[in-house]
Amino acid sequence: MxxxxxxxxxxxxxxxxxxxxxxxxxxxxxxxxxxxxxxxxxxxxxxxxxxxxxxxxxxxxxxxxxxxxxxxxxxxxxxxxxxxxxxxxxxxxxxxxxxxxxxxxxxxxxxxxSSDQQLAHDDAERLINFYRSSRKWQGRPEHVVLEVAWHVGCRMSGLRALDLRDYNPDEQTLEFRHRPPYTRLKNKEQGERVVGISEKVVDALDTYLARERVDKRDEKGREPLFCARQGRPSNSTFRAWSYMGTQPCLITQCPHSKRRETCDYTRRNFASKCPSSRALHAVRTGSITWQLLQGLDIETVAKRVNARPETIRRHYYKAGLHEEFEELRADVTLKLDIEDNDS
Structure with missing residues (x-):
């Protein structure tokens, strides 16, 4: 030594x-x-x-x-x-x-x-249906972040890395790119991929771009897909959008006997304290299980969410032990939508 x-x-x-x-x-x-x-x-x-x-x-x-x-x-x-x-x-x-x-x-x-906490499919379906039908909430960041996080199953770093140019509404795709040092994907270049999204997710994104997105570049001159007043949102902003966007009192009576009008949990800085709100990782966990049960084979889901199949089996797959994976249909990713659930 x-x-x-x-x-x-x-x-x-x-x-x-x-x-x-x-x-x-x-x-x-x-x-x-x-x-x-x-x-x-x-x-x-x-x-x-x-x-x-x-x-x-x-x-x-x-x-x-x-x-x-x-x-x-x-x-x-x-x-x-x-x-x-x-x-x-x-x-x-x-x-x-x-x-x-x-x-x-x-x-x-x-x-x-393996953590048991996840956004349950039924809760995700109710929330997304609420957002899609609400004039007030449709297209807001809480809505579109949940739409993309649920239907793709990406990590928060992937959401934050998306630029406007990475979204192709005509092809119904999102392209995840590793662009260090400012935005990184967890697995670097190996995490780069193009994923398909449904028409309804495209509609949500288009509404967000038309009504809500701040037209501003980040400090590197890039145009983030998800953009806030200061430019590319911080991780804490994405966390707040997820916690606020998954609170059940948006669509039903509070399960904790509180009134939404006076509850501190509805405020951005306290949203994570709500026992029923969910972090983006919990959305990702629920999404991965849901995608498998919709008929995507585990290799396709692994590429889509940028994880190894063995990792999915061990950490993310939350379905019952006797559930079987269906065979993948060729065009399933472009039709994958929570409103078209047959399971």
Whole structure:
């Protein structure tokens, strides 16, 4: 090992700077959040140098996280991030060789590994039908983001990366492109694809473009498909649109005995607190299950949502164990629409 050394905080910063070329901003923030607790743990115990770390310290960190009564997936995420940090530190000779191997990453059961929260098909259908028939809400960002997220099953980074030029209403397609450094797809160029959308999704997008979209370029001079007053919306804006757009009180009585007119959850900064609102990842999870049950084979869905088939089977497919996939019809993606559900 060399004479160079780093504090835990310096090691985290250096590790994150090396990941910038490989990861989206969202992934970087996830790494930062997961490693912050490790940095705090070290500082609380006066561990000032990474070279001082031992297997005992690593085991104590895991015990500290377990004592916090966090979810199994959160614990695993913390330990995976620590292992990757230590792998990096080994590569630059800051810690002893094989220290990363002493990180005990927990193995999760399938039920622990896969979150049960999703936007249910029935809820999605009621919401989308409401938006399509409402003069007030049709074409608003809450509507079109839900339309695209549900019918495509894309990630938030994919929604944010879409430019106006990526939308072809005549061909009924959206093209997802990796354009770093400002907009990235999770799997970079391998995540690039063209997906088909139904005429009704096209109608929703056209209404949004005609009535709601702010005609503004982003800081790179590009024209975002989804655009806000400041240009390309931030991730927090997309999250707010999803949380606000999936609140059941838009279409029915509040299941939590609140009045929409006075409920704080209807305000943008508090929308995520609504127990019945759903994040975009929950929309994606529900969408993937729904697409499979509409007859798309798992390979087609995997390409459409930019995920591996084995990942879909393990994390996203929420249908019953005895459900069978139907054979894919050649033109199914251009007709795939929530109002045409036969299942």
């Amino acid at each position: 060399s004479n160079r050394d780093l504090s835990p905080r310096e090691a985290r910063s250096r590790f994150l700077s090396r990941r910038k070329a490989e990861n989206t901003d969202r992934t970087l923030r996830t790494y930062e959040n997961r490693l912050t607790r490790f940095v705090e743990f070290c500082e609380e115990r006066d561990i000032t140098k990474m070279s001082e770390l031992t297997g005992w310290d690593i085991d104590e960190f895991r015990a500290d996280r377990e004592a916090a009564d966090i979810a199994p997936t959160t614990l695993r995420g913390s330990m995976v991030a620590l292992k990757q940090l230590l792998d990096y530190c080994e590569s630059i000779d800051v810690v002893e060789d094989d220290l990363a191997d002493k990180v005990n990453v927990p193995t999760l059961t399938r039920s622990e590994e």
